[in-house]
Amino acid sequence: MHEQDTEGVKIGLEVHCQLTSLATKLFCSSPSDYRGKPPNTNICPVCIGTPGSLPVLNRKAVTHAAMIALALNFKIPERMLFFRKNYFYPDMAKNFQITQYDRAGGVPFATDGHITLDSGKRIRIGRMQLEEDPAKLSYDGTIESSTQTFVDYNRAGITLVEIVTDPDFESPREAREFLNKLSSILEHLSVSDLNLEGSVRCDANISMAGGRRVEVKNISSFKEVERALNFEITRQRSLTSKGIKVMQETRHWDEIRRITISLRLKEEEQDYRYFPEADLVPVTLTKQFVQDVKKGMPEMPEERAKRFQKDYHLSGETAQILVREKALADFFEEAAKHSKDARQLGSWLAVDLQAYLNEYGKSLEELKLTPKHFAEMANMVSSGEVSRGAAKTAFVEMLKTGRMPRSISEEKGLKVISDTGFVESLIDKIFSENPQAVQDALKDPKAVNFLLGQIMRATKGRVDPAVANRLVRERLAAAKGSK
Amino acid sequence: MAKQRILELPVWEAADKIRGQEITSEEYVAATLKRIREVEPDVHAYITLIEEPALTQAQAIDKKIRRGGDLGRLAGLPVAIKDNICVRGFTTTCASKMLENFVTPYDATVVERILGEDGVIIGKTNLDEFAMGTSTEYSYFGPTKNPWDTSKVPGGSSGGSAAAVSALEAAFALGSDTGGSVRSPASFCCIVGLKPTYGAVSRYGLVSYANSLEQIGPFARDVRSCALLTSVIAGYDARDSTSSDKFPADLVLKRSLPKLTIGVPREFFEEGVQEGVSKTVRDAISRLEKAGVKLSFEEISLPMLKYALPAYYIIAMSEASSNLARYDGIRYGYRVPDRTLDWGTVFSKDRGVGFGAEVRRRIMLGTYALSAGYFDQYYLKAQKIRTLLRREFDGAFKRFDLLLAPSMPILPFGLGEKMEDPLQLYMCDIETVPANLTGIPSLSVPCGVSEGLPVGMQLMAPPFREDLLFQAGRLVEDLLPVDRSAGEFTHA
Numbered sequence A: 001m002h003e004q005d006t007e008g009v010k011i012g013l014e015v016h017c018q019l020t021s022l023a024t025k026l027f028c029s030s031p032s033d034y035r036g037k038p039p040n041t042n043i044c045p046v047c048i049g050t051p052g053s054l055p056v057l058n059r060k061a062v063t064h065a066a067m068i069a070l071a072l073n074f075k076i077p078e079r080m081l082f083f084r085k086n087y088f089y090p091d092m093a094k095n096f097q098i099t100q101y102d103r104a105g106g107v108p109f110a111t112d113g114h115i116t117l118d119s120g121k122r123i124r125i126g127r128m129q130l131e132e133d134p135a136k137l138s139y140d141g142t143i144e145s146s147t148q149t150f151v152d153y154n155r156a157g158i159t160l161v162e163i164v165t166d167p168d169f170e171s172p173r174e175a176r177e178f179l180n181k182l183s184s185i186l187e188h189l190s191v192s193d194l195n196l197e198g199s200v201r202c203d204a205n206i207s208m209a210g211g212r213r214v215e216v217k218n219i220s221s222f223k224e225v226e227r228a229l230n231f232e233i234t235r236q237r238s239l240t241s242k243g244i245k246v247m248q249e250t251r252h253w254d255e256i257r258r259i260t261i262s263l264r265l266k267e268e269e270q271d272y273r274y275f276p277e278a279d280l281v282p283v284t285l286t287k288q289f290v291q292d293v294k295k296g297m298p299e300m301p302e303e304r305a306k307r308f309q310k311d312y313h314l315s316g317e318t319a320q321i322l323v324r325e326k327a328l329a330d331f332f333e334e335a336a337k338h339s340k341d342a343r344q345l346g347s348w349l350a351v352d353l354q355a356y357l358n359e360y361g362k363s364l365e366e367l368k369l370t371p372k373h374f375a376e377m378a379n380m381v382s383s384g385e386v387s388r389g390a391a392k393t394a395f396v397e398m399l400k401t402g403r404m405p406r407s408i409s410e411e412k413g414l415k416v417i418s419d420t421g422f423v424e425s426l427i428d429k430i431f432s433e434n435p436q437a438v439q440d441a442l443k444d445p446k447a448v449n450f451l452l453g454q455i456m457r458a459t460k461g462r463v464d465p466a467v468a469n470r471l472v473r474e475r476l477a478a479a480k481g482s483k
Numbered sequence B: 001m002a003k004q005r006i007l008e009l010p011v012w013e014a015a016d017k018i019r020g021q022e023i024t025s026e027e028y029v030a031a032t033l034k035r036i037r038e039v040e041p042d043v044h045a046y047i048t049l050i051e052e053p054a055l056t057q058a059q060a061i062d063k064k065i066r067r068g069g070d071l072g073r074l075a076g077l078p079v080a081i082k083d084n085i086c087v088r089g090f091t092t093t094c095a096s097k098m099l100e101n102f103v104t105p106y107d108a109t110v111v112e113r114i115l116g117e118d119g120v121i122i123g124k125t126n127l128d129e130f131a132m133g134t135s136t137e138y139s140y141f142g143p144t145k146n147p148w149d150t151s152k153v154p155g156g157s158s159g160g161s162a163a164a165v166s167a168l169e170a171a172f173a174l175g176s177d178t179g180g181s182v183r184s185p186a187s188f189c190c191i192v193g194l195k196p197t198y199g200a201v202s203r204y205g206l207v208s209y210a211n212s213l214e215q216i217g218p219f220a221r222d223v224r225s226c227a228l229l230t231s232v233i234a235g236y237d238a239r240d241s242t243s244s245d246k247f248p249a250d251l252v253l254k255r256s257l258p259k260l261t262i263g264v265p266r267e268f269f270e271e272g273v274q275e276g277v278s279k280t281v282r283d284a285i286s287r288l289e290k291a292g293v294k295l296s297f298e299e300i301s302l303p304m305l306k307y308a309l310p311a312y313y314i315i316a317m318s319e320a321s322s323n324l325a326r327y328d329g330i331r332y333g334y335r336v337p338d339r340t341l342d343w344g345t346v347f348s349k350d351r352g353v354g355f356g357a358e359v360r361r362r363i364m365l366g367t368y369a370l371s372a373g374y375f376d377q378y379y380l381k382a383q384k385i386r387t388l389l390r391r392e393f394d395g396a397f398k399r400f401d402l403l404l405a406p407s408m409p410i411l412p413f414g415l416g417e418k419m420e421d422p423l424q425l426y427m428c429d430i431e432t433v434p435a436n437l438t439g440i441p442s443l444s445v446p447c448g449v450s451e452g453l454p455v456g457m458q459l460m461a462p463p464f465r466e467d468l469l470f471q472a473g474r475l476v477e478d479l480l481p482v483d484r485s486a487g488e489f490t491h492a
């Protein structure tokens, strides 16, 4: 992705995330796992708004939301209550959504949170709300050409948290970092599996110096967000450079064409007629409740990174990379159990592995490797069995084939050569082939490196550098003496 | 015992006789069905009759009694259910074209409890469309008539249930009371009706009109039977988050009544209250005083009462506008035949045709009250009044055990008389809405007759003190008996 000029850019994000680890929906006992089921089979009278049915709050959802709120440094108001957001659209069986509201006597689930970026910059998160997911609409082909709309209520009523940041991002890169941290936090809390299709959705608003605010809707994964933002900034900048004013509008991110498309200009202020949901009684979230939730919280990525630095002697940077994904951090810790050199291990996972994954667009999961693969890799290098340079060959082979690194090393003969007899005969050969270099080395100690390089080249880096160094210097000293 | 005469027994007594095998449930149910066939052409209390299943159920209950099995508290007696309460397998029309064909897939909690106590569901009764009205004239299926005098309305919105009980077409019935919809028809039809404490009875399975105000409530011809049905339907239900566990599990009506002090807010006898009504209720009070029973009365003033009616209508209509939004012809409700239109047009057409005029009026007004720019001025202000009113009632209950008022400000009026004047109809709720706004329980008991028409007395108690209402209600009933034989269809 191209770096671009982001001066004067202001970005805010609105993230909707399903709490997928709940067993049931937010207000009924229909299962939370709706994926892959035939349409309209994962429903009950409550989530399809059957006349006479009433919502009942899933208390587990409150606990999960409170965990998220605490992890994101939010304040949790004592009184939790729900509001109705009224609008006519077929994705809501009741034609209103049960959500939360920050005006008219309402309070969000949590307020004034933040995430701190690695640079130390704080991204403020104004509020977080608990609400129900609407049904899924689908069409015959495109929205425009379809003569029918299909409504599937399997998803209706799934627990969503809505996380709304202040417009604190000054570049798409910051937005990406924020989302990386957010997703790692959600993973560490085990409240949401972000890999599930549709489990997370993002809207972004972007404005640039002198332009109006543009809203980009329907970004269906965190990975797409940076892409959409970059496109939008380029688009706005090219308008401005042509002297065209950026209008206030709502745009849609087309994932396939990777462009934003205008949905509507200057959204007419829709009146949702928010008012309290009297079917759900206000819930008091006591200090004790919050304390208990806090006590039950698992380790968060930031704490984990600090522990990695302390316990495994990793650099801050390596630790941060490892905790960016819970799966990677878990993998590291598992591998560390089998490894004598966690630093070495950390660098393979945080640097070499990441480079490979980025290059091939793969995930660690897809590689089907065990922590033992990486532990063995690290152990081979740290024990001096294989040089780091030669190990790289085994590493790539391991990622591609899934074989254990030691067997690769043995097959390819990557093992470090410390057999002095072999090295001495090699030195004989190289000294006789490069008399001028030997002469140079005798005068200038720095020129020794050329001879060492020849030895490494001849053995593809397999000779133990310390052994080679010692023997070459001994030989040169002997030559000097015999003169 | 003559078949029709058994219907005139106090229901709690009929329950004892069924339990004692003096009469059978089948006999009682069959007699009720016969009665229904006789009087329905004149009264029109029912929308749907559940004849065969009711008889089958009665036979099963009789069999159980003969085998010596445990008999439930409702002892095979027929119960009528207002047609905005769900009974599995039958339509719940809410007396609307919108839900004419809506078959409910589940039983309301109250229905489950009635069946669990061997009550027999005998039919679904008429109401004002979606319970919006005070006369049962706003029904898509035509009005119900007052069994006492069929030229009059039965009150509403639960007019069908009240008429059915009054005309001996059911032993008991359930209604719903959002702003007086149980007490109004109880009063007009000369029977007993209770609006329980908000949260005492589960609303699961009641089609919402104004969910922060309404409760399902029982009708019976005497207080003791009313208390019996109340004790069956009340109690905590996990499916309704607003339901409470504070209602006493065993509602015991003590024989010896403690001395009760009763406050009589003068505002309930002022503006818009017919002379005949206030005089009848005041006479009743002085007769109770003279009877030397342990009741003492004191006139008081509750100034917030004058704001109750507008506050009630703003809240009720606001909630209605949202609760009724789901009837758009897509999942529920009437569909216009042309489906090629866009969403907005489809919704408007379906709702324009499916809802009656009064429902549309309340939805429009409620939508307006919730709209940006008006919300603070209407909805929020109404909620503030509600809070103040609640505080005023709390204060009054520190001094008094009960409060007393007429149930209705006017006598039963002629069919069609007020149809064209919604404001006049809204004014009819002036006595009843305070109990809904404050959530307190309120009982309507017949207390006399004026111009040949029944007058009801309304007793109000602190939350979850239904026991006090029933005890005082029984005194009223004993000391001021109303002769039911004066009515047209109110006796066998």
Ligand SMILES: [Zn+2]
Pocket (backbone or CB within 6 Å): A025, A028, A029, A030, A042, A043, A044, A045, A046, A047, A048, A157
């Ligand atoms: Zn459900």
